[in-house]
Amino acid sequence: MKSKHMLKKLLSFFVSFSFFLLLGIKVQASCSGTANACGTIAEGSCATCGCTWTAAYCNNSGACTGNADQTSCTNCSCAACSWGGTSCPWIAAWNGEDWVIEHEAFPFAAFSAVETTSFDALPNLQCIDGSLKVKIYEGLPEITYLKNFSLYQVNSQTALVKPDLAGIPRIIQEKTPPTFCRSSDEKNAEECLALVSEHDELFWEPSFDSRKTEDWLELEFTEVKAQSSKLYLVVRKQALLTSYYEYMAHMMGRDNFYLFSELSTKPLFKNLIDDWWDENLKMKVEVWDGQDWQEKGLISAGYHMPGSGADDFLVSLEKLDSNSDLLKVRLRFLTGAFALDYAVLDTSDDPPFNSQQLSPKEILFNDQSLEALSPIEMKYDDSLILIYDCEPNSQYYLAIExxxxxxxxPAERKKSNICAWQELIRFFTSDKDYVVNTAQKMGLYKRAACLEAFSADEIRAQQAECWMFYLLYLLVITLLIIFFMIFSKKIKKNQKIYLLFLCLSLASMSWRIIIVKATQSCSGTLNCGNCAEAACNTCTQCSWVSGSCSGTADSCDSHNNQSDCESCGCTWQYTGLFVDIVDDADNLVSSPAVNFSSTSFPFNATQTVGTLGVGVQRIRVYNDTSTSNWTLSLAATGGESSVWLSGTDSYKYNGLQSEGRLRVNPSLLTITPSGSGCTSTGLTAQSAQYFENGVISSIDLVIAGSSAETNCSWYIEGIGLTQDIPARQATGSYSLAMTITVI
Structure with missing residues (x-):
C-alpha cells in the first residue's frame, strides 16, 4: 500500500524567476550599501533587512546584494541598501569549506588618477592538499580596473603576519591599548577609551558638523621604550565620503566622468588631484615630536567588510620624541568622514622571517582559464580565482593594485555639461571648507538610499544649475562680438548687421540652453481628489477641505524634482533602456514567477513545461534612448553553478538530458508595441536553445536591430519553457532564480 501511495504522490515543480529591473542605458542595477547602517535599526526590523541582532545593536553581513530585486532592496533602505551604489572589489580566502571575505581592495581609488595599491593579511587562507585559492569578486555595479595582484607566503610564524600601509610585512605579537584618549567631539577620557580599546564593533564615530572642517582623536601610550612600534587600527568610513562621491559622479554623468578619469592621469592634472585627494579626504596618522605633529601615514577605509563594515590597518611608527617614554598619536580627518573601533600598539621587535612571492599555477576568470594575470577589467558579478601551490603552516598576505x-x-541626477565641469573644477580647486559647506547644503553627509532621503531644499540644491555661469558665458561672447564689430575697420555695414544678427542668435541659443535642460520630467494630469490628507498637505497645489483633497493645480511639468512631483500625484518619468514585469493593468509585479506543470514521481526521465510572459505577468521593454539596438536575454541569477532546489534536493538546469536541462523557446512569442506610432519593426524573436554548462549560460529572447523604433514600449509574452527532469528525482517543490536583462 505504501508503494502505491508513493506512486500516486504528485511531484510538484514550481519555478520562481527573480527579474532585475535595469535602469538607464546598458546599466544593470544591483543592491549595494554598507554594513554599519544596521546599527540604527530597531530590533523588530533587524532581521527583515538581512541583519542580525547582536550585543544590543543591529549588525549585518555587509552584503546588501542578498536583496535580489528592487523591492526587497528598498525594504532594506533602513540598512543603507540602495538600488545602485559604489564600492571596491572584495578579496576572499578559501578556508577549506567556504569563501571568507578578507579585504576591501583599494578604497578611495575611485578614478584613474588615484589608482593605488592596498595591502592586507589573509589569516583565513588555508593550504589544503598542497593548494590554496584566492578570489577577487566584483559584487556591485561598477567597473574595476585590476592592474596587479601579488600573494606572499611567510613560513614558521605563529603570530599574525600583517603588512603595513607601505606593504612591509610586520609581526603582531602584542596589543597594548592606549592609556589616554581625547577627541574633537569632547567625549570624556573614560568613554573615549572604552570605545577604542576593545575590538567590539562599538565605534568612536563623530557626527558630521558643518561648524568645523575636521574631527580628530588623540591617543597616548605610556612606557614606550622601543624606538619603532606598530599601530594597529580598525577603521571604516562614514556616509559623507560615499554620498559626496556618488553625487559628483552622478551629476557628471557617465561620459563626462569617464572622460575626467582619463584626463586626470595627464601630468598637468595628476599631481594636483593626487595631493588634493590625500590632503582633504584621507585619514592622517600623526605622531607628536615634542613640538609639532608629524604625518606618518594615510588611511583609506571602506565600509563593506562583513560585520561592522570596518577593515584593519597597520601603521609603522617611529618615536620622534627621544626624551620621553610617552607616544602621542593623532588621527585627523574631514568632519564626519571616519569611525574608529579599535586602536592598540605593538612595541615588540619583529623576529627574523622570510617572505616569498608566490606565482599562481591556475587562473580562472568567470570559470574560464587564463594563461597569465595581466591587467583585467571586471564588471558586476565577475570573479577571478587564483590557485597556488603552498606549504602547510604558512601565513599569507596580499598586494592588489x-x-x-x-x-x-541615475539620469535624474545628471547636470548640464558646462555646469558639471564647472562644479568638478571648483571641487578640486577648493579646500575642506567648500566640501563641508556643500555637503551641509545638499545633505551629502546622509546615508541616503534614494533621493527621498533628502529634504526638498537639499534636492533643489543638488539639481540647481549654474545660472550665473551661463550668463557670464553669454556676456563674454556678446562683448567679444561687439568689440570686434566696433574696432574692425574692414567690416562693411551689411557685414556688421550680419554679425549683430549672429550675436543675437548666440544669445538666444544660450538662453535656450539655460531654460531647456533635463533628462527627467514630471508628467501626468494632477488629480487632487486621489490624495489622502497627508499627501494632500504635502502637495503645494492641493488643499484639504471638508474631508477631501481639492484644488486647481498647475501642470505637472512645473515640478522639477521627484519628491514634489510624486507628492502631487504626478508621474516622475525615467528615461533610458529598461525592462520590468507588469500585470495587465501595467502595474509592476513585485515577485514575478512562472508556474510549471506538475508531474508524477519520475521513475523515468520526464518533462515539465511553463510559459514566461503571460497576461498578468508580461515582460515590458522600454527604450527612449537614441540607440535602436538592444538585446533581451535570460540567465540564471547565480550563474552556471545554479541548480533547481527543493530543500536539500537538487538537479541541473544546464546539464545533459539525464541530469536535467532547461529549454527556452522564444520563437513563437508575441510582441505588442505601445506608444504613438510604435510598431514591432526590427524586433526579431530568437530560436529555441538549451542552457549548456560551459557553452550557453545566457539565452537571447529578442534582438532589436537598427530599424527598431525608439521612444516606445513593447509587451512580450509566450516564451515556452521545457525542463527535463532526471529519473527518480526526489519529490518536492523546486525553484530556480533567473534574471532577465536588456542591454
Whole structure:
C-alpha cells in the first residue's frame, strides 16, 4: 500500500524567476550599501533587512546584494541598501569549506588618477592538499580596473603576519591599548577609551558638523621604550565620503566622468588631484615630536567588510620624541568622514622571517582559464580565482593594485555639461571648507538610499544649475562680438548687421540652453481628489477641505524634482533602456514567477513545461534612448553553478538530458508595441536553445536591430519553457532564480 501511495504522490515543480529591473542605458542595477547602517535599526526590523541582532545593536553581513530585486532592496533602505551604489572589489580566502571575505581592495581609488595599491593579511587562507585559492569578486555595479595582484607566503610564524600601509610585512605579537584618549567631539577620557580599546564593533564615530572642517582623536601610550612600534587600527568610513562621491559622479554623468578619469592621469592634472585627494579626504596618522605633529601615514577605509563594515590597518611608527617614554598619536580627518573601533600598539621587535612571492599555477576568470594575470577589467558579478601551490603552516598576505569607476548613473541626477565641469573644477580647486559647506547644503553627509532621503531644499540644491555661469558665458561672447564689430575697420555695414544678427542668435541659443535642460520630467494630469490628507498637505497645489483633497493645480511639468512631483500625484518619468514585469493593468509585479506543470514521481526521465510572459505577468521593454539596438536575454541569477532546489534536493538546469536541462523557446512569442506610432519593426524573436554548462549560460529572447523604433514600449509574452527532469528525482517543490536583462 505504501508503494502505491508513493506512486500516486504528485511531484510538484514550481519555478520562481527573480527579474532585475535595469535602469538607464546598458546599466544593470544591483543592491549595494554598507554594513554599519544596521546599527540604527530597531530590533523588530533587524532581521527583515538581512541583519542580525547582536550585543544590543543591529549588525549585518555587509552584503546588501542578498536583496535580489528592487523591492526587497528598498525594504532594506533602513540598512543603507540602495538600488545602485559604489564600492571596491572584495578579496576572499578559501578556508577549506567556504569563501571568507578578507579585504576591501583599494578604497578611495575611485578614478584613474588615484589608482593605488592596498595591502592586507589573509589569516583565513588555508593550504589544503598542497593548494590554496584566492578570489577577487566584483559584487556591485561598477567597473574595476585590476592592474596587479601579488600573494606572499611567510613560513614558521605563529603570530599574525600583517603588512603595513607601505606593504612591509610586520609581526603582531602584542596589543597594548592606549592609556589616554581625547577627541574633537569632547567625549570624556573614560568613554573615549572604552570605545577604542576593545575590538567590539562599538565605534568612536563623530557626527558630521558643518561648524568645523575636521574631527580628530588623540591617543597616548605610556612606557614606550622601543624606538619603532606598530599601530594597529580598525577603521571604516562614514556616509559623507560615499554620498559626496556618488553625487559628483552622478551629476557628471557617465561620459563626462569617464572622460575626467582619463584626463586626470595627464601630468598637468595628476599631481594636483593626487595631493588634493590625500590632503582633504584621507585619514592622517600623526605622531607628536615634542613640538609639532608629524604625518606618518594615510588611511583609506571602506565600509563593506562583513560585520561592522570596518577593515584593519597597520601603521609603522617611529618615536620622534627621544626624551620621553610617552607616544602621542593623532588621527585627523574631514568632519564626519571616519569611525574608529579599535586602536592598540605593538612595541615588540619583529623576529627574523622570510617572505616569498608566490606565482599562481591556475587562473580562472568567470570559470574560464587564463594563461597569465595581466591587467583585467571586471564588471558586476565577475570573479577571478587564483590557485597556488603552498606549504602547510604558512601565513599569507596580499598586494592588489588598481582603481574602479561607477557603472550606475541615475539620469535624474545628471547636470548640464558646462555646469558639471564647472562644479568638478571648483571641487578640486577648493579646500575642506567648500566640501563641508556643500555637503551641509545638499545633505551629502546622509546615508541616503534614494533621493527621498533628502529634504526638498537639499534636492533643489543638488539639481540647481549654474545660472550665473551661463550668463557670464553669454556676456563674454556678446562683448567679444561687439568689440570686434566696433574696432574692425574692414567690416562693411551689411557685414556688421550680419554679425549683430549672429550675436543675437548666440544669445538666444544660450538662453535656450539655460531654460531647456533635463533628462527627467514630471508628467501626468494632477488629480487632487486621489490624495489622502497627508499627501494632500504635502502637495503645494492641493488643499484639504471638508474631508477631501481639492484644488486647481498647475501642470505637472512645473515640478522639477521627484519628491514634489510624486507628492502631487504626478508621474516622475525615467528615461533610458529598461525592462520590468507588469500585470495587465501595467502595474509592476513585485515577485514575478512562472508556474510549471506538475508531474508524477519520475521513475523515468520526464518533462515539465511553463510559459514566461503571460497576461498578468508580461515582460515590458522600454527604450527612449537614441540607440535602436538592444538585446533581451535570460540567465540564471547565480550563474552556471545554479541548480533547481527543493530543500536539500537538487538537479541541473544546464546539464545533459539525464541530469536535467532547461529549454527556452522564444520563437513563437508575441510582441505588442505601445506608444504613438510604435510598431514591432526590427524586433526579431530568437530560436529555441538549451542552457549548456560551459557553452550557453545566457539565452537571447529578442534582438532589436537598427530599424527598431525608439521612444516606445513593447509587451512580450509566450516564451515556452521545457525542463527535463532526471529519473527518480526526489519529490518536492523546486525553484530556480533567473534574471532577465536588456542591454
Amino acid at each position: 588598481g582603481y574602479y569607476l561607477p557603472d550606475f548613473f
